Amino acid sequence: MIPDLLTGPGSEPVSLDEVKAWLRLDSSDEDQLLSTLIVSARMTLEAYTRRFFVTQRWRMRLDAWPAQTLRRRTLAIPFAPLSAVSDIRVYDSSNVAQTVSRESYRAAPTREAGRLVFLEPPAEPGRAYDGIEIDIDVGYGESATDTPESLRRAILALVAHWHENRGDAAETGAALPTIVLALAKPFRRERLT
Structure with a gap:
């Protein structure tokens, strides 16, 4: 089987404003970076959980x-x-x-x-x-709020982690931060083969 993405999500599970509030940022200097981190965090967590968040x-x-x-x-x-x-x-x-x-x-x-x-x-x-x-x-639905809240919090935590550690932190060996894993693990679909 070969999967092809035809139409991506119309919105992200968390908004730029939610991320900025989570990070306590007032300026718009890093909006483009944060928007990119939101998409990357969603895709990373979709791969980890083997689920799609927004339709x-x-x-x-x-x-x-x-x-x-x-x-x-x-x-x-x-x-x-x-x-x-x-x-x-x-x-x-x-x-x-x-x-x-x-x-x-x-x-x-x-x-x-x-x-x-x-x-x-x-x-x-x-x-x-x-x-x-x-x-x-x-996907869970068209709206950001259709995504389970703990997965939305996992995205916020992962964006915050990446924002604070821009390649200058030593690798700890964990693929994802502990808090992100704790929030996302209940939704993880395990492989059977």
């Missing part, structure tokens, strides 16, 4: 349906939280996309990784690679 649209590309999908008529969606499956396309041998009817599958929103359940076996792609495209919406 985003992704495309999953597959060469073929996994054998398990054809047998059980289910496909695991590895992204969390799953909001919706917006489109499924299967390319035929002429390289023309055939849209899979929404009535032929179910995908319930979930706070965890989701799954597609096909009511009938899905069509096999006709081309050898990237024959299947599945567009999904993931």
Whole structure:
């Protein structure tokens, strides 16, 4: 499976004003730096937790349906939280996309990784690679406040850490500061394989 980001979040889980208040900064001298740190902190914590915080649209590309999908008529969606499956396309041998009817599958929103359940076996792609495209919406919601509060606090703490330690501090061996790990760990999805 190859994931492609189609539409990033419309806003960040914390605003520039919230970060400036957290850091007790009044001037706008470092606004650009702080904005960049907010995005970096969100992306870092999304990677750590294996969750998306604010709604985003992704495309999953597959060469073929996994054998398990054809047998059980289910496909695991590895992204969390799953909001919706917006489109499924299967390319035929002429390289023309055939849209899979929404009535032929179910995908319930979930706070965890989701799954597609096909009511009938899905069509096999006709081309050898990237024959299947599945567009999904993931994230806690459109609004910053839809993101759980402890994840928002983890972003603030990580931005503060990076702002205060701009490469001049000795490495402690920890990838993330202890407070950030404590705030984010309850949301971390562990790998099963």
